[in-house]
Amino acid sequence: MTAPVHFDKVTLIGIGLIGSSIARALGVLGLAGTVVAADRSEAVVARVQELGLADEATTDLAAAVKDADLVVLCVPVGACGAVAEIIAxxxxxxxxxxDVGSVKGSVVAQMAPFMPTDVHFIPAHPVAGTEHSGPDSGFAELFHExxxxxxxxAGTDPEAVxxxxxxxxxxxxxxEVMAPDHHDLVLAITSHVPHLIAYNIVGTASDLxxxxxxxxxxxSAGGFRDFTRIAASDPTMWRDVFLHxxxxxxxxxxxxxxxxxxxxxxxxWAQGDQLFDLFTRTRAIRRSIIDQHQDTADPDFGRARK
Amino acid sequence: MTAPVHFDKVTLIGIGLIGSSIARALGVLGLAGTVVAADRSEAVVARVQELGLADEATTDLAAAVKDADLVVLCVPVGACGAVAEIIAxxxxxxxxxxDVGSVKGSVVAQMAPFMPTDVHFIPAHPVAGTEHSGPDSGFAELFHExxxxxxxxAGTDPEAVxxxxxxxxxxxxxxEVMAPDHHDLVLAITSHVPHLIAYNIVGTASDLxxxxxxxxxxxSAGGFRDFTRIAASDPTMWRDVFLHxxxxxxxxxxxxxxxxxxxxxxxxWAQGDQLFDLFTRTRAIRRSIIDQHQDTADPDFGRARK
Incomplete structure (x- = not known):
């Protein structure tokens, strides 16, 4: 890669876990001359200022994108169209x-109609996160590995990409570069449906x-607690993911x-062999995930012990 | 509790994650005069000797229980009856x-018929574990908190309990003391069904x-990897749990x-409010689990970052 990584002005819209993690990383790495943080919530903007996450912080999205070389929407997927209309x-x-949305087909459909022909509209999705939300929850290393x-x-300027x-x-x-539809299918199995069944089992448990x-x-240490972590993820973000x-x-x-x-x-029907075969097959996938550094091999995720 | 905690001789049968964790804890705490480790696998017995986990190690289950004051079966649930018959x-x-089995009704049904009237038969289940198995995977602190x-x-000597x-x-x-049937229902929701759906989603993913x-x-970092940890649990143990x-x-x-x-x-039908309500409700359960020290509040379970 020989493309220049520095941007004179970067504007982040929506300062939650992802937006605040990008802001922190920009600060640490010095990738931007000026970082502008925009959020429609006054409380979030005030918190961003207290934390010193950006050079400027504002609720005025239109003003925030002025002169920006890179604008990244970090809002729930359902809000992308409205934000695009305001900033265009x-x-x-x-x-x-x-953007950083977990769904790409819908983001394209919502935002593309508003995008001027003289800007480079390139949706993206960092597959990273934790169960925490808000500007306090971000950290610069969130995207590592x-x-x-x-x-x-189609037709996007390759240099901008x-x-x-x-x-x-x-x-x-x-x-990795991918078509939006394929992204949405891959994420449905690696992220969206796992979240849905985690939310669902926690709901079932509390209704018994x-x-x-x-x-x-x-x-809960028998297995259930692992699902509750995922089921503690941001409700607005995840509602939008499923709807979109x-x-x-x-x-x-x-x-x-x-x-x-x-x-x-x-x-x-007590078909133990079929159960055993599946339970053996699934172990191999776990090993590959660890080999490719997408998880830790420590037992129990290396949870700290008393 | 004023009951004496020391046993002159403790025999553990089946030296996997749980059996080897008990052995290690006994060593650290000095709760037993003699610890005997028995396993039908010669390889496991050899490994127990190499690791120095017990005072004696043998494949002869009948000899192992001789003179023992406490015998704990740490074998897959489906093997309890056969072991009971041998040692009785x-x-x-x-x-x-x-025992330490994850199912209690079936353990009672399998073992009770073999138990002599002059011993105290008291099934138990430590709700603790990791995704790893075998004698190398245990550790003394596994049961903490x-x-x-x-x-x-019914009718068991209260002093033995x-x-x-x-x-x-x-x-x-x-x-906690519980009736076997109620235990089995509680564990079905907190452990068994969560394991089943984790195994299932990993299977579905690999078949798409x-x-x-x-x-x-x-x-996988979008959520799926959390399920693969659970789906890497011991296949024999889990086959038996579901069958029993x-x-x-x-x-x-x-x-x-x-x-x-x-x-x-x-x-x-795009009923976003219903989704949002469930996703909000599930967060509260996560908070209670953390408050009661059954999990860590660190984001992402405190997985170590690069």
Whole structure:
């Protein structure tokens, strides 16, 4: 990569976990002359100022993007279209406009109609996060060794794609270019449906009449607690993900349910060999994830012990 | 608790994650005069000797329980009956015989018929573990702050129950007494069904034709990787859990699927408010689990970062 990674002015819109992590990384790495943080919430803007996350912080999205060379929307997927409409008339010629949304087809559909022809609109998705949200939860290393998927529309200037890719690599990410539809299917299985079933099992547990919530919490170390981490993720963000990646989520969910019904039948008819075969096969995938540094090999994720 | 915690001779049968963790804790705490480790695998016995986990190690289960004051079966649930039959004639009068199985109704049904009337048969279940298995994977602190559920059959000598309870407390556990059937239902929702859906989603992911396994692994940090940890648990142990807790697992699984179908319908019909309400409710349970020290509040479980 020989593309220049430095931008004179970067504007981040939406300062939650991802936006504040980018802001922190920009500060640490010195990738931007000026960093502007914009958020429609006055409380968030005040907090950004207290934390010193950016050179400027404002609730005025239109003013925030003025003269920016790179604008990154870090808002829930459902808000992308509205933000695009607000900022479009104020974008600088030649600016790169990107986002970090977990769904890409919908982001393209919402934002592209507003984008002026003289800016480079390149959606992207850093596959990184924690269960915490808000400007306090970010950290500069969030993207280290994580993948960022870039989904440039057909005909996008390759040099602009290269600049955005180099930007994410500078933040520590590995990058991959993908078509929006394929991204949405890949993420449906690697992220969206896992979140949905985590939310669902926690809901089922809290609704069971025969088992008290106190029991569920006490004995959660048997496996349940791992699901609660994911089910503590930001509700607004995740509501939007499911509403905006409906087709792929429903497709993968159909497969998941079909497979689960087959397992249920294996249990009912005591088909232990089928269970054993699946449980053996799944171990291999875990090993690959660890080999590729997408997780730690420490038992129990290396959770600190008392 | 005023019951004495020291046993002259403790025999552990089955030296995997749990058995080797008890052995290590006994060594650290000095709770036993002699620790005997028995396993039907010669390789495991050799490894136990290399690691110095016990005073004696043998494949001869009958000889191992001779003169033991406490015998703890740490074998897959499906093997309890066979082990009980082997050891029963050799048990010392007044010995406590217990286990660590994740299912209690079936353990009682398998073992009780073999138990002599002059021993105290008290099944128990320490709700603790990691995804690793075998004698190398254990550690003395595994049970710290975790719950151990004791399920004494009606009419069990209260003093023996108190001794076993004190034993687990000495290992660092909190203890609770429960009926076997209720235990099996509680564990179905807090452990067994979560494991089943983790195994299932990993299976579904690896079977999808449109998404490569390489993509699933690369982008697993979006949520999927958390499930793979659980789906890397010991296949034999988990096959036995599902076969031996069939009724409760099928009941809870039915509820889970029903709830999932409702969520699926919410997504199809864009009922965002219902999704948002569930996603908000599930956060509260996460907070309680952290407050009660059953998990860490560190983002991402405090996974070490590069």
């Amino acid at each position: 008339p104020h974008l600088k010629t030649g600016a790169i406009v990107s 994580r993948w960022c998927i870039v989904t440039p529309p 290269e600049r955005l890719t180099a930007f994410w690599q500078a933040l520590g990410s590995r990058t 009449e025969q088992v008290t919530e106190s029991e569920v919490i006490k004995f 990646n409906k087709e792929a989520v429903l497709e993968v969910l159909g497969r998941f349910t079909e497979d689960l019904i087959a397992l249920q039948r294996n249990i009912r | 004639p050799h048990l010392k009068t007044g010995a406590i015989v217990s 975790r719950w151990c559920i004791v399920t004494p059959p 108190e001794r076993l309870t004190a034993f687990w407390q000495a290992l660092g556990s909190r203890t 034709e449109q998404v490569t396994e390489s993509e699933v692994i690369k982008f 807790n069939k009724e409760a697992v099928l009941e809870v699984l039915g509820r889970f699927t029903e709830d999932l179908i409702a969520l699926q319908r919410n997504i199809r």
